[in-house]
Amino acid sequence: GEDVEQSLFLSVREGDSSVINCTYTDSSSTYLYWYKQEPGAGLQLLTYIFSNMDMKQDQRLTVLLNKKDKHLSLRIADTQTGDSAIYFCAESRGSYIPTFGRGTSLIVHP
């Protein structure tokens, strides 16, 4: 299977919270990342978490890490239409080279 897995699509209503989930296979992962990619654009680093942390909050973004289950989630509070994009989960080990999932397309509708 893939090293990093994500569901492909998520649809939410504007103003609701979005939760994007990710699982990874390597227990030696050091850092876990969330990137955002808008149509036709490169990747924007949203946030990242060190593997010895459980949670990280940054304004509307909350990252939760369950290291035992190798599960990472990104919660976006008060989701807006501008949040529509593809969200990539990634993990890195000693080399800090990220391995990416296939991305989750977030669709925000009025």
Place this chain on the structure above:
Amino acid sequence: DAGVTQSPTHLIKTRGQQVTLRCSPISGHKSVSWYQQVLGQGPQFIFQYYEKEERGRGNFPDRFSARQFPNYSSELNVNALLLGDSALYLCASSIRQAQETQYFGPGTRLLVL
């Protein structure tokens, strides 16, 4: 400050041709990495350069090569292009080699016909 810049933005080539893509890192960043993103997939690591030396290589054929210049800019070369090389090529820079964060450029979209 300017972010990572890449040129050209778009490129169309035919099978068998060669292509050179360029990247300028964020000022002060000495490490550049290259990624290939095929439509519908996440980026795949190709190379990492730091202080003009190759420091990492992904699972790509020898048709792919790169170099880094004294000003830390970088070029990615792909020879004998195949249809499957059609992708978005992303460059990312970081301050040093082993850095937990990388910052990506907008990419070069390559179409091979």
